Amino acid sequence: xxxxxxxxxxxxxxxxxxxxxxxxxxxxxxxxxxxxxxxxxxxxxxxxxxxxxxxxxxxxxxxxxxxxxxxxxxxxxxxxxxxxxxxxxxxxxxxxxxxxxxxxxxxxxxxxxxxxxxxxxxxxxxxxxxxxxxxxxxxxxxxxxxxxxxxxxxxxxxxxxxxxxxxxxxxxxxxxxxxxxxxxxxxxxxxxxxxxxxxxxxxxxxxxxxxxxxxxxxxxxxxxxxxxxxxxxxxxxxxxxxxxxxxxxxxxxxxxxxxxxxxxxxxxxxxxxxxxxxxxxxxxxxxxxxxxxxxxxxxxxxxxxxxxxxxxxxxxxxxxxxxxxxxxxxxxxxxxxxxxxxxxxxxxxxxxxxxxxxxxxxxxxxxxxxxxxxxxxxxxxxxxxxxxxxxxxxxxxxxxxxxxxxxxxxxxxxxxxxxxxxxxxxxxxxxxxxxxxxxxxxxxxxxxxxxxxxxxxxxxxxxxxxxxxxxxxxxxxxxxxxxxxx
Amino acid sequence: xxxxxxxxxxxxxxxxxxxxxxxxxxxxxxxxxxxxxxxxxxxxxxxxxxxxxxxxxxxxxxxxxxxxxxxxxxxxxxxxxxxxxxxxxxxxxxxxxxxxxxxxxxxxxxxxxxxxxxxxxxxxxxxxxxxxxxxxxxxxxxxxxxxxxxxxxxxxxxxxxxxxxxxxxxxxxxxxxxxxxxxxxxxxxxxxxxxxxxxxxxxxxxxxxxxxxxxxxxxxxxxxxxxxxxxxxxxxxxxxxxxxxxxxxxxxxxxxxxxxxxxxxxxxxxxxxxxxxxxxxxxxxxxxxxxxxxxxxxxxxxxxxxxxxxxxxxxxxxxxxxxxxx
Numbered sequence: 001x002x003x004x005x006x007x008x009x010x011x012x013x014x015x016x017x018x019x020x021x022x023x024x025x026x027x028x029x030x031x032x033x034x035x036x037x038x039x040x041x042x043x044x045x046x047x048x049x050x051x052x053x054x055x056x057x058x059x060x061x062x063x064x065x066x067x068x069x070x071x072x073x074x075x076x077x078x079x080x081x082x083x084x085x086x087x088x089x090x091x092x093x094x095x096x097x098x099x100x101x102x103x104x105x106x107x108x109x110x111x112x113x114x115x116x117x118x119x120x121x122x123x124x125x126x127x128x129x130x131x132x133x134x135x136x137x138x139x140x141x142x143x144x145x146x147x148x149x150x151x152x153x154x155x156x157x158x159x160x161x162x163x164x165x166x167x168x169x170x171x172x173x174x175x176x177x178x179x180x181x182x183x184x185x186x187x188x189x190x191x192x193x194x195x196x197x198x199x200x201x202x203x204x205x206x207x208x209x210x211x212x213x214x215x216x217x218x219x220x221x222x223x224x225x226x227x228x229x230x231x232x233x234x235x236x237x238x239x240x241x242x243x244x245x246x247x248x249x250x251x252x253x254x255x256x257x258x259x260x261x262x263x264x265x266x267x268x269x270x271x272x273x274x275x276x277x278x279x280x281x282x283x284x285x286x287x288x289x290x291x292x293x294x295x296x297x298x299x300x301x302x303x304x305x306x307x308x309x310x311x312x313x314x315x316x317x318x319x320x321x322x323x324x325x326x327x328x329x330x331x332x333x334x335x336x337x338x339x340x341x342x343x344x345x346x347x348x349x350x351x352x353x354x355x356x357x358x359x360x361x362x363x364x365x366x367x368x369x370x371x372x373x374x375x376x377x378x379x380x381x382x383x384x385x386x387x388x389x390x391x392x393x394x395x396x397x398x399x400x401x402x403x404x405x406x407x408x409x410x411x412x413x414x415x416x417x418x419x420x421x422x423x424x425x426x427x428x429x430x431x432x433x434x435x436x437x438x439x440x441x442x443x444x445x446x447x448x449x450x451x452x453x454x455x456x457x458x459x460x461x462x463x464x465x466x467x468x469x470x471x472x473x474x475x476x477x478x479x480x481x482x483x484x485x486x
Numbered sequence: 487x488x489x490x491x492x493x494x495x496x497x498x499x500x501x502x503x504x505x506x507x508x509x510x511x512x513x514x515x516x517x518x519x520x521x522x523x524x525x526x527x528x529x530x531x532x533x534x535x536x537x538x539x540x541x542x543x544x545x546x547x548x549x550x551x552x553x554x555x556x557x558x559x560x561x562x563x564x565x566x567x568x569x570x571x572x573x574x575x576x577x578x579x580x581x582x583x584x585x586x587x588x589x590x591x592x593x594x595x596x597x598x599x600x601x602x603x604x605x606x607x608x609x610x611x612x613x614x615x616x617x618x619x620x621x622x623x624x625x626x627x628x629x630x631x632x633x634x635x636x637x638x639x640x641x642x643x644x645x646x647x648x649x650x651x652x653x654x655x656x657x658x659x660x661x662x663x664x665x666x667x668x669x670x671x672x673x674x675x676x677x678x679x680x681x682x683x684x685x686x687x688x689x690x691x692x693x694x695x696x697x698x699x700x701x702x703x704x705x706x707x708x709x710x711x712x713x714x715x716x717x718x719x720x721x722x723x724x725x726x727x728x729x730x731x732x733x734x735x736x737x738x739x740x741x742x743x744x745x746x747x748x749x750x751x752x753x754x755x756x757x758x759x760x761x762x763x764x765x766x767x768x769x770x771x772x773x774x775x776x777x778x779x780x781x782x783x784x785x786x787x788x789x790x791x792x793x794x795x796x797x798x799x800x801x802x803x804x805x806x807x808x809x810x811x812x
Binding site for chain 2: 195196197198200201216217347353354359360362363364367368386387388389391392395432435436439440457461469470472473475476477480
């Protein structure tokens with residue numbers, strides 16, 4: 001007696017079709033799961049057995065073999081509980097076997113038979129739809145997320161519900177899309193920040209051009225405050241972008257129950273003790289790291305120079321390519337990671353540099369060790385570097401600065417302009433660029449970055465051509481000599 | 487028994503010697519010393535030897551009370567460079583942006599007027615003085631406190647090779663001598679000895695640069711000190727020098743005057759109207775970009791543009807987010 005349920009396994013963000021086969025035969029009663037199931041998956045035995053008993057169904061007292069095919073793919077996690085239970089029930093004739101052919105199933109069983117949500121339902125539902133299955137059985141809390149894929153979710157609260165539904169005895173309450181969008185929590189606003197006009201201006205340019213920004217200055221000058229306010233001036237996520245971000249958060253198991261679709265740009269700020277795997281993703285069954293969680297959003301790295309060197313260097317690939325590819329014994333996973341990086345750091349280990357009121361006490365050796373940590377290659381990836389010296393008391397007493405809303409509108413206009421066409425260059429601007437390459441320490445990449453930033457500045461000024469003053473402003477945000485070799 | 491044997495013996499025994507010792511050990515060493523072989527090896531590694539008794543040994547250095555046995559010399563320039571009018575620019579290793587700016591400016595303007603700038607290749611003021619001189623296309627001499635084959639500090643290896651390309655690197659120590667703290671004051675006496683005048687840019691209370699100034703005074707050389715803020719620990723050494731009677735240096739012409747030189751005429755640069763306004767404000771005192779924006783009424787974008795114009799024209803420099811007129 002054989003029955004089969006279709007489900008999918010996650011490999012990174014991608015999915016593989018998995019057939020859960022249950023076979024019952026005569027012999028000593030026993031239960032075995034085969035097909036490279038990991039520990040959480042092996043423990044499904046106990047959950048499935050208790051779940052079936054709690055649903056007042058019959059546990060077949062025969063020799064049960066469950067196979068998760070293809071057998072060569074490692075299966076992880078508890079999402080296979082429901083398909084395993086349904087296969088066993090179908091094999092023992094408690095639900096009609098053909099009813100399973102039109103349904104995908106995913107979910108973790110509780111000992112009392114209730115169904116718990118699992119991560120990655122969006123990706124699994126998309127895969128099910130692609131495999132030609134019109135419906136997916138999943139936990140009630142996961143159904144809004146599954147519905148985003150365009151599949152019809154069948155919300156299951158208890159294993160008994162699923163069985164009654166598959167037997168055609170009763171329809172579970174149909175899933176109703178929630179009315180309207182949930183209220184978004186208010187974002188941090190730029191109006192909270194006083195003074196620091198140059199850094200604000202740089203933030204606006206960064207938002208318009210999708211550049212990376214490094215803020216350097218003594219502690220307490222508002223570097224972190226400013227960095228955290230970048231999402232508030234970025235345009236909202238487009239629907240396809242929102243699905244991309246939601247897929248990642250779903251796989252990471254970080255989706256809020258009341259907000260199935262991520263609609264705000266993510267802001268991630270990992271602590272500086274973060275490891276390489278935490279930043280770019282990893283683990284035996286690869287999980288997305290901070291760079292992917294910040295996809296289409298902002299990654300803030302505060303105390304940039306305190307991060308481990310390998311972790312910083314690992315950022316170079318995603319910064320360049322917009323994705324991370326992680327190779328493990330079990331296979332290779334690719335996570336999208338198109339984020340904007342905003343880093344904040346002090347100008348020296350003691351933090352006093354750039355502060356007129358305090359003397360820097362760093363020895364030359366410590367200072368050079370501090371600077372050596374940031375490789376030229378990494379610094380080169382910041383399009384804009386802004387030094388934020390300590391503001392005078394008069395600046396802090398100034399009225400609050402411009403709020404985020406008007407800035408966001410300017411950013412959106414500039415983005416549209418940049419999407420349409422590349423700006424032309426005036427002759428003066430080209431001459432100035434050549435002169436700057438000669439006079440300033442400007443690498444080839446630095447030259448390309450200055451060009452790029454100048455084009456953004458021209459777009460913000462609603463100009464069709466890059467003028468000399470736009471390029472001159474872009475050059476003012478180049479990496480200062482004190483952060484690297486002169 | 488030659489001076490070269492003395493220098494080689496000092497390197498061998500890790501000691502500092504300017505006179506022939508009368509002990510047996512040195513006599514045995516000198517008897518077995520292969521001077522031609524040693525000179526060949528030096529030549530092969532690009533090092534020349536100028537003995538104290540040689541006619542082209544710099545006379546100013548010869549005049550101090552404990553001149554070295556001779557100088558090991560590396561670089562494209564001939565040893566005659568050391569006989570030209572020289573000025574030492576020295577100061578703190580951990581200098582402020584102000585000190586770095588002044589050192590660079592002095593290096594540039596003094597070398598531009600034809601003086602040879604002598605310094606110690608150290609971090610901070612020394613390095614900036616060398617860089618300034620190279621920037622002006624002038625010649626500069628670095629005096630090492632370790633063997634002539636070492637570029638110390640390692641961070642200045644690149645700078646050292648640029649100095650060698652047009653100027654000289656000199657040391658009284660033979661190849662192989664490790665840098666040691668006690669060798670640096672000895673190095674300072676050579677810096678002071680080579681120079682007709684010495685400028686101290688920034689120095690703390692017990693800075694090595696003050697040793698150079700003391701030695702220069704003892705030898706009757708002109709000593710200048712750059713005045714600094716009285717509240718800054720980095721300027722306490724130089725301000726004390728001024729109190730003791732050193733000449734205050736407020737422009738490079740103060741030094742050029744004693745050599746009877748004049749600064750080459752500045753090429754005038756034309757600046758945009760906003761750049762002129764910003765420069766006028768910067769001449770009062772250094773300021774951050776935001777302070778400048780407030781003072782001039784320019785918005786952040788226009789100001790950034792004006793500041794780059796000033797930087798490219800060489801009228802302003804930036805450090806730690808603060809801009810200074812140059």
